[in-house]
Amino acid sequence: MVFKQPNEYEFEQVKQLVKEFWLDDLDMQPQQFSVLSDNGKVIAFGRLREHADATELCTMGVTKGFQKMGYGEKMVQHLQSIAKRDVFLVTIIPDFFSQINFKIVNTYPDSLKKKVDRCSADFHVGETYNVMKWELGTHPQPPLYL
Ligand SMILES: CC(C)(COP(=O)(O)OP(=O)(O)OC[C@H]1O[C@@H](n2cnc3c(N)ncnc32)[C@H](O)[C@@H]1OP(=O)(O)O)[C@@H](O)C(=O)NCCC(=O)NCCS
Numbered sequence: 588m589v590f591k592q593p594n595e596y597e598f599e600q601v602k603q604l605v606k607e608f609w610l611d612d613l614d615m616q617p618q619q620f621s622v623l624s625d626n627g628k629v630i631a632f633g634r635l636r637e638h639a640d641a642t643e644l645c646t647m648g649v650t651k652g653f654q655k656m657g658y659g660e661k662m663v664q665h666l667q668s669i670a671k672r673d674v675f676l677v678t679i680i681p682d683f684f685s686q687i688n689f690k691i692v693n694t695y696p697d698s699l700k701k702k703v704d705r706c707s708a709d710f711h712v713g714e715t716y717n718v719m720k721w722e723l724g725t726h727p728q729p730p731l732y733l
Pocket of ligand 1: 650657683
């Protein structure tokens, strides 16, 4: 399997999975996304969204039946490998991302503040929204193929 931009058919699957997992669906463009796909079936997906003040990793998931097999971690590593600057994200599962060199931060760009406000207003979950940051160059390059 190879990391690639989704084709039209794969992007339709991504949109379905985003609904299923209740993920951030704002301004979704196929070119923001990377997918791992097996003969056209999307196994994992995620995107880097460029804001004026930051790069954000968001809208990532692994298809049910393929979770806990390492694909999520590999997807994050892939997105780190193509990022051009430090990467921020907002999450309720910091333990997953801290294994991949992200650290919780208390100061962050305005675009992330808006994201936290939006999540807190629109998605009432019991857990806290954490902002995390990965600094460019602080992770070894992952393999491009699985
Ligand atoms: C969260 C998600 C992307 C993780 O992907 P995955 O392929 O299942 O995870 P991996 O197999 O790569 O896990 C890597 C490590 O993270 C841990 N991990 C996985 N999911 C975790 C979670 N929800 N919380 C904390 N740790 C987690 C694994 O146990 C594993 O640790 P180990 O190496 O010590 O065993 C996936 O479960 C998913 O799609 N969830 C639903 C959508 C979602 O929550 N997206 C993230 C929004 S921020």
